[in-house]
Amino acid sequence: MSMPLNSVIAKVTDRIRQRSAKTRAAYLARIRAAGEEGPARASLDCGNIAHAFAASDAADKQVQLEKTWPNIGIVTAYNDMLSAHQPLGTYPDKIKTYLREVGAVGQVAGGVPAMCDGVTQGRDGMELSLFSRDVIAMATAVALSHDTFDGVICLGVCDKIVPGLVMGALSFGHLPILFLPAGPMRSGIPNPEKARIRQLYAEGKVGRDQLLVAESASYHSPGTCTFYGTANSNQMLMEIMGLHVPGSAFENPGTPLREALIRATAHRAAAITKQKGGFRPIGEAIDERAIVNAIIGLHATGGSTNHTLHIPAIARAAGIIIDWQDFADLADVTPLLCKVYPNGPADVNHFHAAGGLAFLIRELLGAGLLHGDVLTLGADDLAGFAKEPGLEGKDIVWREPPEESGDLDIVRPASNPLSKDGGLRVVSGNLGRGVIKVSAVKPEHRVVEAPAIVFHSQNALIEAFKAGALDKDFIAVVRFQGPKAIGMPELHKLTPPLGVLQDRGFKVALVTDGRMSGASGKVPAAIHVCPEAEAQGPIAKVRDGDIIRLDSDAGILQAKVEADEWAARDLAQHDLTASHSGMGRELFSGFRALVSEAEAGAVAIPNLAGEGEG
Structure with a gap:
């Protein structure tokens, strides 16, 4: 029997609703006005229609001209360099075939860029990574701007791609829009x-x-990387927000069940259009409750720190304003139920086999930790996501997940969690405000007080490590890495050297206004610190030798400097000219100028960056 909704979750949801009343009302008014116009093709002139369907085959052209069959737009992030996106190349033709089975047609509306953080780690191209999310949002809007679609399927998987697709989709919130990934690659060598x-x-x-x-x-093969980083956290979010056909997240590419999920997504996309009578627009579905469910899912699974940027950005695209205090308050009441690399040795394939998302969602719903009354697009209700797909012939059947976890070291029931609270915490003090992922950090490493060593790039820290200059207790302060400075690149290459130093017995930690990725590991890292150094944040006041206290248990990020001295200190300056050109970076000067702070999602699209709130 399910428990009533947790009172803290209800309180946080109500707080978000009140804070967002003006912006959410404006958003809903806009999408409802767009929806009242009816099927988009009804308002197109003959010339518009002729252009839109000129290349369709005769049968598709006829039903589109008659305007009786829904037309489903396909927005794809396909490229054949990224393992996660390579399988998507065959999806559009399959989707079109499956749409015809249920009296619908499909067209590829457009493509969006998809870059790989794994390829660009530590390189200049990484400085475009976070901004690519906003480019993807705008490219999605361009793809759908032809206004000829009755529904949409978005094809994408990885780090910035899915958040960008969702943000762009919400600009067309009057349409039903589903998401479809390719699934994770099969397991390779063990993560440890x-x-x-x-x-x-x-x-x-x-x-x-x-x-x-x-x-x-x-x-080693097509599919998403198997660790539980941002890409796989994306897939969890799409399920718990109701934007997948249930079970789509973690089925491997190329299996009969994966093929059936493509078919089921096409059928469902048609079914939830106005023409088919099951109308479910995405902008109505992504409300305050769905955003809270997303944050709870992130905490319960020990998901990627990048989503402390992406969830606020997605929320703002739907007129909803959230902050890190919402994350912190929800973390206090959300148990950690999963242990997937980098939080443990298992990968997402092991998690899926041990019970997966259907088990997790059932546990959270039963414990009163999710809003079960949300509008979902991929199934009739959120309880539909507490079932897992199986095959009978070529058709999907929905089954109950296992009563008990297949491996308690990987996924647990809510009654027996790995930890009583979530794996993400907020830290604050005279250095600013940041987040820290503690689910992979051993308790004895969660509080570090040590002298600061200041760096202005991750390469400078790596060179100091190689020179043997870091064999001591210290907290690395790596600044001028924020979105206004250089686009907020991931600093994932710092994990191995800092891990070596911690293993040697030194007390080490990282404080940065940059990102540390969904693969944040065993070393305590206060990241996304804002205000950032380039925005005159207090992190720019730190000097070598200052004693820094990072206490993730108490939520403290403090430079232990006398208040008068701290107030009187000048802010450090750093010449960023070399990071503002080459590798396309000169094209993003406008983004760096406009971008909001990390807590507001690091959004560079002006109307989503905090304007008009109240």
């Missing part, structure tokens, strides 16, 4: 072995040839 080789390489104990062998054995 991959981490071990990386650390040995950082220490100079193995060469690049051995490192490449290990990396290639880990990232």
Whole structure:
């Protein structure tokens, strides 16, 4: 029997609703006005229609001209370089075939860019990564701006792609819009072995040839990388927000069930259009309750820190304003139920086999930790996502998940959690405000007080490590890495050297206004610190030798400097000219100028960056 909704969750939801009353009302008024116009093609002139359907085959052209069959737009992030997106190349033709089975047609509306943080880690291109999310949102809007669609299927998987697709989709919130991924690659070498080789390489104990062998054995085939980083956290969010056909997240590419899920998504996309009578617009579905469910899912699974940026950005696209205090308050009442790498040795395939998202959602619903009354697009209600798909012939049947976890080291019931609260916390003090992921950090490392060593790039820290200058207790302050400075790149290459130093017995931690990615690991890292150094944030006041206290248990991020001295200190300056050109970075000067702070989602689209709130 399900418990009533947790009182803290209800309180936070109501707080968000009140805070967002003006912006949410304006958003709903806009999309409802768009929806009242009826099927888009009804208002198109003959010339518009002729252009829109000129390349369709005769049968599709006829039903589109008659305006009786719904026309489903397909927005795709396909490219054949990214393993997660390579399988999407065959999806549009399959979707069109499956749409015809239920009296609908489809067209590829457009494509969006999809870059890989794994390829660009530590390189100049990484400085475009976060901004690519907003480019994807705008590209999605361009794709749908032809206004000829009755519903949409978005094809995408990885880090910035899914949040960008959702943000763009919400600009067309009067339409029903589903999301469809390709699933994770099959498991390669165990994640702890991959981490071990990386650390040995950082220490100079193995060469690049051995490192490449290990990396290639880990990232080895089509599909999403199997660790629980941002890409797979995206897929959890799409399920718990009701935007997938249930079970779409973690089925491997190329299986009969994956094929059936493509078919089921096409059928469902047609069914929820106005023409078919099951109308469910995405803008009505993504409300305050759905956003709260997303945050709870993030906490319960120990998901990516990047979503402390992406969920606020998605929320703002729907007229909803959230902040990190909402994350913190929800973390206090959300138990950690999953242990998936980097929080443990298992990958998402192991998680899926042990019970997966259907088990997790059933547990959270039963414990009163999710809003079960949300509008969902991929199933009739959120309880539909507490079932898992199976096959009878070529058709999907929906089954109850296992009563008990297949492995308590990977996923647990709400009555027996891994931790009583979520894996993400907010830290604040005279250095500003940031977030820290503690689900992978051992309790004895969660409080560090040590002298600061200041760096203005991750390469500078790596060089100091190689020179043997960091064999001591310290907190690395890596600043001028925020969105206004250089686009807020991930600093994931810092994990191996800092991990080596921690293993040597030193007390180490990281404080930065940059990102540390969904693969944040065992070293405590206060990230996304805002205001950032480039925005005259207090992190720019830190000097080498200042004692810094990072206490993730108490939520403290403090420079232990006398208040008068701290107030009188000048802010450090840093020449960023070299990071503002080359590799396309010169094209994003406007984004750097407009971008909001991290807590507001680091959004560079003006009307989503905090204007008009109240």
